[in-house]
Amino acid sequence: MLIERTIYPAIESVLSATEAIVITGMRRVGKTTLLKTILERIDSSNKIYLDLENPRNQLYFEQTDYDAILANLQLLGLNKNERMYVFLDEIQRVKNIPSVVKYLLDTYEIKFILSGSSSYYLKNQFSESLAGRKYIFELHPLSFDEFLQTKKLPIAPAINPDTPVSLAHYETYKACMDEYLQFGGFPGVVQKTSLAEKQAALEDIFTSYYQLEVLQMSDFRKSHKIRDLLLLLLERTGSKLEISKLCSLLGLARETVSDYLAFLQGTYFIHLVPPFSTNRDVEIRKATKLYICDPGLARHFAQLNEGALFENAVYCNLHQKGRVQYYQRKNGLEIDFILKNQGYEVKLHPHKDDIRKAQVLGTEIGLSSTQIVSRDHVSLPGVINIFHL
Structure with a gap:
């Protein structure tokens, strides 16, 4: 059954904002499920989910030409002429992901919803490159x-x-x-x-x-x-x-x-x-x-x-x-x-x-x-x- 997480309303309230959304927390607390729940509830067909633990998906974001990354996303079905929703899971697996997200966020109409299993890495990686451009939400094991x-x-x-x-x-x-x-x-x-x-x-x-x-x-x-x-x-x-x-x-x-x-x-x-x-x-x-x-x-x-x-x-x-x-x-x-x-x-x-x-x-x-x-x-x-x- 789907568990309605208590932080969902707070996340939903900033979906229309331009800033990236970062969901972090320990492994196995339900970040992927929450990410897919948000994906399903967004009233748009111009959206994509990619798991960055998959080596093939990692390749899309390891290029030095960031415009080419957008071209790959278009090949996967996104339309750059309207707002795009890009869901990336396990972002700590790609080292340059903060700079990629910043460039695409600044250049194109993209809403990023990201998840990662460690604030230890994510806070260090995102603190400078996305200063003032992100909302961070922490997900924990279920409350009572x-x-x-x-x-x-x-x-x-x-x-x-x-x-x-x-x-x-x-x-x-x-x-x-x-x-x-x-x-x-x-x-x-x-x-x-x-x-x-x-x-x-x-x-x-x-x-x-x-x-x-x-x-x-x-x-x-x-x-x-x-x-x-x-x-x-x-x-x-x-x-x-x-x-x-x-x-x-x-x-x-x-x-x-x-x-x-x-x-x-x-x-x-x-x-x-x-x-x-x-x-x-x-x-x-x-x-x-x-x-x-x-x-x-x-x-x-x-x-x-x-x-x-x-x-x-x-x-x-x-x-x-x-x-x-x-x-x-x-x-x-x-x-x-x-x-x-x-x-x-x-x-x-x-x-x-x-x-x-x-x-x-x-x-x-x-x-x-x-x-x-x-x-x-x-x-x-x-x-x-x-x-x-």
């Missing part, structure tokens, strides 16, 4: 709301945080929540039916990421060290990042480990969450917290307790809505996530005192509201579940 579409369940209605969640309401979504927490939101995993198929799909996603992003696309000589770092990071999901300790365990210089972390973040496998502070200097000095891109990958590859796994799943949903931060005091009091001036403290089974402490701390640091995100059903004001995010 998107996951519910596959179960033909409606999105949970917004609730008043001061009104306790009823058991009947919780039970409506519990089975879906349990499945999402166990297997995550990669479309290829969600669509499998058996436990063995889902586990095999998760293995394949990890292997594909390592083979195609780390071994083929990166220029790091010690790729096995990135593998070792990956495995170390999986076990540290939800923890503060201690770079010095990682350097010691891996036998690598701090600069090298920092480069590896930037690569893993730029290819969307990990996410680093900065601390919340009104003082920018303090924010820079404090450690970031680490999360993995998908609940299923975190559970399948790491030996984590249920609290860390649930916290990672909550993060995976919140970060798709904006910039997430965390807050922690020296005495240990903390708020796990802050998004748009709202606090979210994550608990498996919260008690009244947890709610009071979180709300008092949120008020002290100036948040507009603070809620507890619970895995279990707890009928208390101020407690919500992952399907209310």
Whole structure:
């Protein structure tokens, strides 16, 4: 079934603009499906889709004569006398694609809709050549709301945080929540039916990421060290990042480990969450917290307790809505996530005192509201579940 991605309306709103559209995200999150959905919905026959993982299609864009590239596109059926829509998938496979796109964009009436699997490369390639000439959209594994579409369940209605969640309401979504927490939101995993198929799909996603992003696309000589770092990071999901300790365990210089972390973040496998502070200097000095891109990958590859796994799943949903931060005091009091001036403290089974402490701390640091995100059903004001995010 077709999953209606939440970023589609934002993409649709700029289809009439002249700027190129770039959709980026980790492998297997559904970029190609989204690209083809946009292609099908455009009310024009003057459009073409090319997968640049196909060597033959790569040849069209590796020519130094950019006008000849347009001539090739015409041979493929495009009419240059009216607006052309060119969809290019896996653009990181052609090194000179940014300059090609810029020239054709400036010279002809072409709307480019592009996808690539790595912001690590695309941001570097496109930052100068297409400055001010592109819209970038990031696609991630399915959020829980998107996951519910596959179960033909409606999105949970917004609730008043001061009104306790009823058991009947919780039970409506519990089975879906349990499945999402166990297997995550990669479309290829969600669509499998058996436990063995889902586990095999998760293995394949990890292997594909390592083979195609780390071994083929990166220029790091010690790729096995990135593998070792990956495995170390999986076990540290939800923890503060201690770079010095990682350097010691891996036998690598701090600069090298920092480069590896930037690569893993730029290819969307990990996410680093900065601390919340009104003082920018303090924010820079404090450690970031680490999360993995998908609940299923975190559970399948790491030996984590249920609290860390649930916290990672909550993060995976919140970060798709904006910039997430965390807050922690020296005495240990903390708020796990802050998004748009709202606090979210994550608990498996919260008690009244947890709610009071979180709300008092949120008020002290100036948040507009603070809620507890619970895995279990707890009928208390101020407690919500992952399907209310």
